[in-house]
Amino acid sequence: MIVSKNELVRRSVRNMGNVDHRIAVFGKKIIAAAYDEGICAQITEGHRSYRRQAELYGQGRSWYRWDGRNYGSRGSIVTHARPGQSIHNYGLAIDFCLVDKSGQQAIWRVDESWRRVASISKDLGFTWGGNWRTFKDYPHLEWTHGMTWKDLASGRGPFDYPGFLIRRGSRGRRVKQVQLELGTAADGIFGPLTEKAAVTFQQKNNIQVDGIIGPQTWNKFYN
Template sequence: MKVGLRTLLERSVKKMGKGMNPIVKAAALEMVERAYNEGIYVQISAGYRSLEEQASLYGQGRVYIYNGKNYSNLAKPNVTNAKPGQSYHNYGLAIDFFIVSDDGKKAIWTVNSKWQRVAAIGKELGFIWGGDWSSFKDYPHLEMTGGLSYKQLQAGKNPHITSPKTSKGDNHIISIQKTLNVRYETNIECDGFYGPKTRMALIIGLQTELNKQFNKKLVVDGKWGPKTKNATVTIKKGASCNITWILQAALYMKGFNPGTLDGEFGENTEMALYKYQKASRISADKLAGKVTWNELFA
């Protein structure tokens, strides 16, 4: 049985983890989708990597101490020359990928024509491919640097990365963005990517509905602060309201498809919520409460 696109996307979202630049994440998922449409089944194997995780990788095959902790592992071979803070993974600007078998059960690491085609799709979307490097070939690696060096990122400078013009974006996200603009008078670009402005617009929508439906008296500023977090309400299967629509939209942005975005909390929304909670390692109670809302927007 052929692996489904949604399965590959959900696996990829989980592997990329938190801390990804939203445009880099969206481009990575589109790469998976575009490759799938060409009959190539690809999955993201890594995304954001903490400094501690980077230290552990760098410690393979060498003696290495970072922040007073020994990360040495001489029993394993070297896998990276990047110390903590010297990898674009540490800033959510890089991904690794691999090809999977038709049934999605086997990883294929052979750098063949399919692999090169996926890399080409990635480059069309704005990625730099490690397979093009002259010194060290890193074939699974793709990154968007925003023109910044490691030192600039370490100094706190934020990369300016825009949605690539060659990308068509996600039609469902475009629909969500249009609805936000009409319903809550936001003015975000309908580009089909989940970026900071779309996230802010969703929060504006949630704040507006909390004020309207529950008289919460929040400042509608699109910021996820303690007052908004504490004002959230719990919704569950059977709920029918605009807050359910915001939940559905937020779940879709995270790669968990609730089906039709209709504001009706049905079985598909419940299952998408459950899978998201499991992947996020929070209580999988199928209730959209304070912890779940915070996980979606924090």
């Protein structure tokens, strides 16, 4: 029997757990879009509690204690992130793997299909761990737009208005994020095409039309 799309989405939702609700929507989209291209994949992990992170960090560090408890265990080191230092702890990261057509067997080989799933995810604004230079984490996808765990720990988030106007001439990761929402080429440079798309977006949403991304337009993206 061939595994159904619904089944892979169902498992993915279960495995993502308590991620940000917008990340959960993206996660389902990735699995469904991959399936439509003949690629069977599923999300294997999403939100991770601090306690779970302590267990993972303790693996291979027998001395490790956290929150008054011993979390050290044998084995080899699997992570360098302590509780609060993983994007998973904030519900903004998910991991995936491929599965065979029956849906019974996980496939961890990073081939063309695997890279295609990563590419679908990148189109939705995710950063792929397979693109990291120092430590490659092929199953890992995170939606932070350059924010670090320290930013997230301080209560800031990638869905929140960044606090400055994004307009013609602006550059950088936040411009890229805006371009993904507007559906224009995401090159991180706010030029005339991005401005035009912003105007169209504002007209469609009946908000002030100026082609500048301020709090009002920003909040229309995510709320």
